[in-house]
Amino acid sequence: MMRYIRAFFKALAMTVRGETIESAAELQFPRLFAWIREGRTLADAAMQAAEVNGYDEAARKQLTVQVDGRTVSMDVIMKSVKFHLEDEYPYMLEHLTEHSITGVYAANLNDRYGVLLLAEENLPEPLKAAVITLSQHLDTIPPSTEVGPQGNSE
Numbered sequence: 001m002m003r004y005i006r007a008f009f010k011a012l013a014m015t016v017r018g019e020t021i022e023s024a025a026e027l028q029f030p031r032l033f034a035w036i037r038e039g040r041t042l043a044d045a046a047m048q049a050a051e052v053n054g055y056d057e058a059a060r061k062q063l064t065v066q067v068d069g070r071t072v073s074m075d076v077i078m079k080s081v082k083f084h085l086e087d088e089y090p091y092m093l094e095h096l097t098e099h100s101i102t103g104v105y106a107a108n109l110n111d112r113y114g115v116l117l118l119a120e121e122n123l124p125e126p127l128k129a130a131v132i133t134l135s136q137h138l139d140t141i142p143p144s145t146e147v148g149p150q151g152n153s154e
Contacts, residue, residue, distance in 0.1 A: 036085055042130070080114070112138035115138060119131045
C-alpha cells in the first residue's frame with residue numbers, strides 16, 4: 001500500500017513541476033522526438049505570427065500556392081504540419097510498423113515542400129521569418145540512419 005501512496009505523491013510532484021514520463025518511443029527515438037518537439041514550437045510560432053500579421057483563418061484560406069499541381073491554402077499547409085508534429089508522427093512512432101519511419105520522412109518531405117512554397121510568397125516580414133525558420137527546421141530532420149536503436153549515439 002505504501003508503494004502506491006509514494007507513487008501517487010511522486011506523480012503529483014511531477015505534474016506540479018510540469019514533468020512527464022517519456023514513452024517507450026521517445027526513449028527509442030530521442031533525436032526524432034526532440035526534433036518533433038522543436039517543430040511543434042516553431043509551427044505554433046508561425047501560426048501566431050500569421051494571426052498577429054493579419055492572417056487569421058479566413059486570410060490563410062485565401063492565400064494559396066500550387067503544390068504538385070494542386071491549389072493548397074496556407075491554412076491547410078500549416079494545419080497539416082501541426083497535425084503531423086502533434087499527432088501523426090508520435091502515433092506512428094508509438095505504433096511501429098515496418099513503414100512507420102518511412103511514413104514520417106515522407107510526410108515531412110511533403111510538409112517541407114509546402115512550407116518552402118509559402119516562404120516564397122510575399123508575406124509580412126515577421127511572418128515570412130517564422131515560415132522560413134519552420135521550413136529550415138523541417139529540413140533538419142535527423143537522418144534515418146541516426147534514429148532508433150542502431151543509430152542512437154546519445
